Amino acid sequence: MSARLVFLGRLEDVAGMGELAVSPGPLDQILAALDPALAVQLLGERVRMALNGALIAEGGGVVLAEGDELAFLPPVSGG
DSSP: OOEEEEEOTHHHHHHTSSEEEEOSEEHHHHHHTSOHHHHHHHTOTTOEEEETTEEESOOTTOEEOTTOEEEEEOOOOOO
């Protein structure tokens, strides 16, 4: 089994996909294995994260377990 990264909004365009299956483990190691341009976007100060549907304050110390879903939510502009 694996964990999933979900990319929403413009982050899906940057990633070129809506989601990505990854091996469970520390988030910093998972991000280090991604394309550097994508990792920079995901770590933007205005990008929020939701682990298994619950917003988290920051990604530091996050360790993904099997079956976890980590969604990256870009800032939203409205009109």
